[in-house]
Amino acid sequence: MTERTADVGRGISLTYEELGDAGADPLLLVAGLGQQLHSWPAEFCTRLADRGYRVVRFDNRDIGRSTHLRFRPASLAAMFLGRFPPQQYDITDMAEDTAGLLAALGCESAHLVGASMGGMIAQTVAARHPERARTLTSIMSTTGALRTGRPALSTLRLMAAKPPRTRETAIAGAVRMFRHIGSAGFPFDEAGVRERAGQAWDRDPSTGGVGRQLGAIMRSGDRSAALRAVTAPTLVVHGDRDRMVRPAGGAATVRAITGARLETIPGMGHDLPKDAWPVLVDLIAGHARREDQTRSTDAPAP
Incomplete structure (x- = not known):
């Protein structure tokens, strides 16, 4: 995959990569809080x-x-009190970035797949731009409803740690975090976490962006009412061992989006464990394929 950059409007440019047949139906992967594009592993994308x-x-x-x-x-602390800088954006702004990327790529619509904060962004794109969403798959995400799907206190303590100042401390911090929030029911891939954390540092050693993205989540509040506008067929995937976004967040998403269905993966936490890839790929591709087949069947005869 080759990195490219697209102007998505409002002074924002997004770096992206593509894999697969350029003429195939587009499937857009939206990353979570502080996660770069390679948080969707290359092999996962290939599958x-x-x-x-x-x-x-x-x-x-x-x-x-x-x-x-x-x-x-x-x-x-200020975020919990609702105090934000005047420049603070929210999830809606990030959703507009995503819709702008689809436009820049010449995609009238796409299958939207988002993890964690990426799920929030994908949900919002589907709500605000229903014509852009063929399907929606929301993984380990939530609606922003108060006291629903909130992190465990132990997770909040880790999130409050000082930002890393070196590549080594960034890698160590990632290992510590993913040991805590990762999938207790699957083997812990420390080598993979270290590799991705090192790559993330090499691509972008700055730390302020994570705080600004977190501010976007906190400022957005409860999006449950807005999600009533989602018309795309929606699949919600959640693990039963998630300490970052409790499983109640997935249940709340299903309640908020008409017709959504929930798939719970036993043992999965707040990551994409390699041993769960076959199940995840089957769920994502199967959900997209059903809608593609429906669209083909419903298309008018020539």
């Missing part, structure tokens, strides 16, 4: 592309090689 999709992964604003804003993020 989706092998199912017949044009797979796109990208860096959200404020991370990786996409546009970074420069204001100082609010502290975690």
Whole structure:
């Protein structure tokens, strides 16, 4: 995959990569909080592309090689009090970035797949731009409803740690975090975590963007009412061992989106464990394929 950059409007450029047949149906992968495009592993993307999709992964604003804003993020305590800098954006702004990327790529619509914060972004794209969403798959995400799907207190303590200052401390911090929030029911891939954390540091050693993205989540509040506008067939995937977004977040998403269905993966936490890839790929591709077949059946005869 080759990195490219697209102007998505409003002074924001997003870095992205594509895999698969350029003429195939597009499937857009939206990354989570502080996660760069390679948080969707190349082999995982290849498996989706092998199912017949044009797979796109990208860096959200404020991370990786996409546009970074420069204001100082609010502290975690200030966020909980609802105090944000005037420049603070929200999930809606990030959803507009994503819709702008689809337009820049010439995609009228796509299968939207988002993990964690990426699920929030994908949900919002589907709600605000229903014509852009063929299907929606929301993984380990939530609606932003108060006291629903909130992190465990132990997770919040880890999130409040000081930002890393070196590559080594960044890698150590990632291992510590993913040991905590990762999938207790699957083997822990420490080598993979270290590799991705090192790659993330090499691509973007800045730390302020994570705080600004967290501010976007906190400022957005409860999006349950807005999600009533989602018309795309929706699949919600959640693990039963998630300490970052409790399983109640997935259940709340299903309640908020008409017709959504929930698939729970036993043992999965807040990551994409390699041993769960076959199940995840089957769920994502199967959900997309059913809608593709429906669209083909419903198309008018020539």
